[in-house]
Amino acid sequence: MAQARDEETGQERRVRGRRSDARRNAELIIDAAWDVLGRDPGASMGDIAQGAGVGRVTLYSHFGSRPELVEAVLAHAMTDAEASLRTVDLGGDPRAALTRLIDSSWRIVDRSRALLRAAQDELSPERIRALHEAPMRRIHTLIERGQSDGIFRADAPTAWLVATFYSVLHTAADEITADRLTEEAAPHAITGTLLAAYTPPGQPVPDVPPAGNR
Amino acid sequence: MAQARDEETGQERRVRGRRSDARRNAELIIDAAWDVLGRDPGASMGDIAQGAGVGRVTLYSHFGSRPELVEAVLAHAMTDAEASLRTVDLGGDPRAALTRLIDSSWRIVDRSRALLRAAQDELSPERIRALHEAPMRRIHTLIERGQSDGIFRADAPTAWLVATFYSVLHTAADEITADRLTEEAAPHAITGTLLAAYTPPGQPVPDVPPAGNR
DNA sequence: GGTTTCCCGAACACATGTGTTCGGGTTAAT
DNA sequence: ATTAACCCGAACACATGTGTTCGGGAAACC
Known part of the structure; x- marks a missing residue:
């Protein structure tokens, strides 16, 4: 009690x-x-x-201990991220939803990149993945829906597309840090790359929607 | 003397x-x-x-010192990689060339991933990038050619497409380590993702060529 | 076969970080 | 006002790593 x-x-x-x-x-x-x-x-x-x-x-x-603290911090960061992502509407056209998700995700990834590195030095990969679970599920669900709608390619496992999502976001963060990409150009580059990467073979790559109506 | x-x-x-x-x-x-x-x-x-x-x-x-050793090792690894990539024919259709390049690159990336991590703990980002210069130039040149041929999208900087190339290869390596991707499935996933990501808006995403004639 | 170069274990000095103990002082709670 | 909970500087024990010094012995070179 x-x-x-x-x-x-x-x-x-x-x-x-x-x-x-x-x-x-x-x-x-x-x-x-x-x-x-x-x-x-x-x-x-x-x-x-x-x-x-x-x-x-x-x-x-x-x-x-240090690992205990790092884990608490990462958990806190993930809770924050979840709260922020919860406000994003993931319904409707999967491509539009993906664009909205990117818009409200990429800054978060950018800011917590170094923290993630600290976690990788201290926590097991399984633990890190477990802490990522909540926000990752949102992405997973969205991609899965896009796949079954035939909008996103289904010839690759959903897990691969999810991994690609994180990968591109982290790459953008790195490029920003290295001053090879500006914060203004980042959303367009990320969105363009991911929308294309998710397009099924045979279908045309969509244009990136302008920064409006998201 | x-x-x-x-x-x-x-x-x-x-x-x-x-x-x-x-x-x-x-x-x-x-x-x-x-x-x-x-x-x-x-x-x-x-x-x-x-x-x-x-x-x-x-x-x-x-x-x-430790940094000195790490630098020597990374330089050696890059020299090796260069030697291996030098045998790849990067002429002809940029998409086919990209596919060939991936086929002979992804294992190398997979194997030197941990070494790169060691380097990141010891060397400056600039130094690491400088050591990567030789193999990176091959990729850069190929992508640039594809862009000016209209085969690869030109609405994003070449540097961004290069970064994406590395990003996807490293992601595949991570997924293999985590047992979420098999070594057999890796080349197809990587190639499919990159060919799609590089396709200009409006053009159809190409199918991944079968594992033959590369 | 003489000389130089190199190997390498042992020991040392040093730096940095983690995690704990002690003890007096402070502060929130009732 | 009393008490229990908490703060926190100083010091300690410990672990781990880096880089150096010393000195005898082995190997390569000419």
Whole structure:
């Protein structure tokens, strides 16, 4: 009794005895970790504590180890992403839906790229994939619908098209970082590439819809 | 005088006084590093020395630091890749040429993926890109030709299509590692995706040519 | 066969990070 | 106002890695 699932970490904690400043600090730490790891995937626990304006000991009282913290941060980021993607209408024409999804996804991917790298150094691939599950399911479902409608190519597994989706988004993020792609040009490049990649053989590649009515 | 560019590292070394076992050890070390780092990007200098059947001190007498070694290994791998790609005929129909290029590239990418990760932890992005220059130029040239022939889409920068090429190849490698894609299915998936992604808007997506006459 | 070059284990100095313990001080809760 | 929960600097133990020094022994070169 007197237990509940913590909304962020999913870990069980006593709620009765949890003081308000402790709860606030846990959030400060997660936010700081998101920020610091987002800039430098190799940042130390000390760096993160400092970023949160908190002692290193305090940090360890909330998150027992580095992997534990990284996992909490990634989970938090995925929850955020899910919340943002939930507002996107994935109905109607699959191609239009895909375009909308890209528009509201690519910045998120861009921002959490370094964090993902930190996670890859600390967490197992299975764990990372599990944490990605919620947002990934949205994409998977959309692509699957497009495939059964004959709009997206069905001669490749859905999982492959999903992997391609992430791949292109991450590539765009890398190209932006390297200053070979501007933020303005990114959505057009991504959308054009993916709409084409998803077009069934024999069918014409669609034009990228203009930045309006999305 | 009495100096020459070392074929592998590009570094200057006295040639006159270089004993044969020393030269052989340097090669052993590079080979071992390729192998060990290819399995674990985080492997230590000690691990690599052991893999080469050589003392750690000997390793340091050949490569002054970890970044120096990693750079030499990556350079060696790129030279190898170049040699392999040089045999590919990139003339004729750009789509057919692309297919041939993929067929002889994707395994190489698959095998040097972990090494690339090691390099990313040690070398600057600019340095890594510079080392990739030779093989990348082949792809760049081919894509550019396809674009000016109207076969590949020209509404995106050549650099973006090149980035997409690498991206899809690396994704396939990841999917193979995760057992979500078989080695047999990989070439078809990669080729199908890239041929489609490169098709100009309005034109039909080509079928993937069968595994014959390449 | 003499000389130079190279090998390489042992040991060292150093840096950096993780995770824990201690103890006094602070703050939220009732 | 009292109590229990929490903060947090300092110090510690530990692990792991890098790069260097030393010195005897082995191998290559002429």
